[in-house]
Amino acid sequence: MTVSHFDIAIVGAGIAGASVAAYLPADRRILLLEGEDVPGFHSTGRSAAIFSGIYGNAPVRALSRASLDFFASPSPGFEDAPLITPRGVIFIANAQQIASIEHMQAQADVQLATRDIDARAATHLVPYLSANHVERALYEPDAMDLDVSLLHSGFLRQGKAAGVRYIGSAPVSAVDHIGGKWQLRTPQGDFSADILVNAAGGWADRFAVMAGASPRGIQPMLRTMVLADVSGEPIGHGCPMVVDIDETFYFRPESGGLLLSPADETPVEPGDVHAEELDVAIAIDRVQNVTTLEFRRVRTSWAGLRSFSPDRTPVVGFDGKLPHFFWLAGQGGYGIQTAPALGRLAAALLTGMPVPGDLVDHGVAADDLSPGRPALFARNLAA
Numbered sequence: 001m002t003v004s005h006f007d008i009a010i011v012g013a014g015i016a017g018a019s020v021a022a023y024l025p026a027d028r029r030i031l032l033l034e035g036e037d038v039p040g041f042h043s044t045g046r047s048a049a050i051f052s053g054i055y056g057n058a059p060v061r062a063l064s065r066a067s068l069d070f071f072a073s074p075s076p077g078f079e080d081a082p083l084i085t086p087r088g089v090i091f092i093a094n095a096q097q098i099a100s101i102e103h104m105q106a107q108a109d110v111q112l113a114t115r116d117i118d119a120r121a122a123t124h125l126v127p128y129l130s131a132n133h134v135e136r137a138l139y140e141p142d143a144m145d146l147d148v149s150l151l152h153s154g155f156l157r158q159g160k161a162a163g164v165r166y167i168g169s170a171p172v173s174a175v176d177h178i179g180g181k182w183q184l185r186t187p188q189g190d191f192s193a194d195i196l197v198n199a200a201g202g203w204a205d206r207f208a209v210m211a212g213a214s215p216r217g218i219q220p221m222l223r224t225m226v227l228a229d230v231s232g233e234p235i236g237h238g239c240p241m242v243v244d245i246d247e248t249f250y251f252r253p254e255s256g257g258l259l260l261s262p263a264d265e266t267p268v269e270p271g272d273v274h275a276e277e278l279d280v281a282i283a284i285d286r287v288q289n290v291t292t293l294e295f296r297r298v299r300t301s302w303a304g305l306r307s308f309s310p311d312r313t314p315v316v317g318f319d320g321k322l323p324h325f326f327w328l329a330g331q332g333g334y335g336i337q338t339a340p341a342l343g344r345l346a347a348a349l350l351t352g353m354p355v356p357g358d359l360v361d362h363g364v365a366a367d368d369l370s371p372g373r374p375a376l377f378a379r380n381l382a383a
Helices: 015-023 058-072 095-105 108-113 119-125 148-161 201-211 277-289 339-350 357-361 374-382
Strands: 004-011 030-033 084-086 089-093 115-117 136-140 144-146 165-167 174-178 181-186 189-198 219-230 241-244 250-254 257-261 295-308 315-318 325-329
Touching: 004 015, 004 181, 015 030, 015 148, 015 325, 015 339, 030 189, 058 339, 058 357, 089 095, 089 119, 095 108, 095 136, 115 119, 119 136, 148 165, 148 339, 174 201, 189 201, 189 339, 201 219, 201 295, 201 325, 219 277, 257 277, 277 295, 315 339, 325 339, 339 357
Parallel strands: 004 030, 004 189, 030 165, 089 241, 189 325
Antiparallel strands: 084 144, 089 136, 115 136, 174 181, 181 189, 219 257, 219 295, 241 250, 250 257, 315 325
16 A cells, blocks of 8 residues: 655644644655544634734744734735734723732833723723723733734645645544654554644644653643623724733624634543533633623634643643654634744744744744753642
């Protein structure tokens, strides 16, 4: 039986796998394998779709800053429609959360991107926000909505145009490293590759163990989303998103209603997750407590996977112990807004090139994301 051979095989066609495939050189033979019928089914397609340059830790914020130019001006032919639209985000704090807002404000890049506002200014920007529950707030005017579907499909199309071979409905059932080559078995056939990229999202640690690598403690977590209708006139689309400073809820206008979440992070086994009635009720209760809205009905609800490493920083780079095994996982809730920078970084590392200079200028450092970073192993071994 003839086995198709590739220079690089990428397992997982969500935003991580799709973006690195799009940035790899066209003269390399690239295979992009997806276990589901539809790429991005569990995480990418269930994102809240917001760009906030101050969201996440320092390495994540650097990746976000390095991605912004692409969102504003994608490469020619990437997409005809805009990837971003103005939104703005208000981070609110009650009297007991002042320390949290001051801690966030202490970061130099956060100071540059936000301005301190009071309850009156916050309710002017979001009229249905209750001033009684806001002591202080940070306003990030340059936060934006991201069109996840356009971004993901654009990367997939860019990869296809460069010769990437995409195969869906192809979960990997066995993987071996024989004679310096990776051997992959799937329902769609067997394949081999010189380099294997682990972009398996919530399955990243499981796939790593299957391949013979040590896990990195990447934990899939469930996040609940709710789209609800409220009494009175439909909510205008232009209001900023509101986020609790300790991230116990967030909400924004969507399709005449309100998109909201309890910002839950429930550890789960990787799979097709669904919203629980209790989490939906918690989300509505938390948002009712800080707004003047009366909820009429839940239009729809869903849940998605967000996979975090122990230090909440993406894991990107060669394994270090397992030959030609490359990690591209643990993007958490930041995978969409960091995809352009992470895709370019991963492509550079995979092909032995230096980190692109503009990424370095924004503070992106490969060592911060390395699968061999000491903090990651220390936390993982202690868990």
